[in-house]
Amino acid sequence: MVRPLRSSRPWGAEETLAGSRRSRGRRALAYLLVLPLLAPLVLALGAPAQAAAACSGRHATTVSFAKGELRVYKSRAYVCAVTVAKKPGARRAMSVSLQARGGRPVVDEGRFTTRAGPVTVYALNRCVRATGAVAGSSGSTGWILC
The missing domain is CATH 1.20.5 (Single alpha-helices involved in coiled-coils or other helix-helix interfaces)
Structure with missing residues (x-):
């Protein structure tokens, strides 16, 4: 029923x-x-991780120069780089460049207050080189992560 x-x-x-x-x-x-x-x-x-949040992966190397530093991060197949100013504030010329061996460089440049980047390249089993600049002062890694 x-x-x-x-x-x-x-x-x-x-x-x-x-x-x-x-x-x-x-x-x-x-x-x-x-x-x-x-x-x-x-x-x-x-x-403290504000600039690090721009790139994923583990920290690979840091290159310090007069007005900033270049930070490089590596995940399994990708490498990421960011240029951070030591004294953030007024806008100034900043750039970051990242190149995998055998490839073209990936560049982010302009007038920024805190950081330039992030730039990322596919670099599984490849060396990379990175360059960063802040207001005419620059630093470079040479070929790394080979």
């Missing part, structure tokens, strides 16, 4: 909905209480 349904909700669904609203409110209150405690921790962990 088939009984007709009076409602699409099971018995006691009204109470369940009210209970879930209450638990959502408690969860939201818990997030509001915990969030201010976690915010300084998140900001402290994220701030």
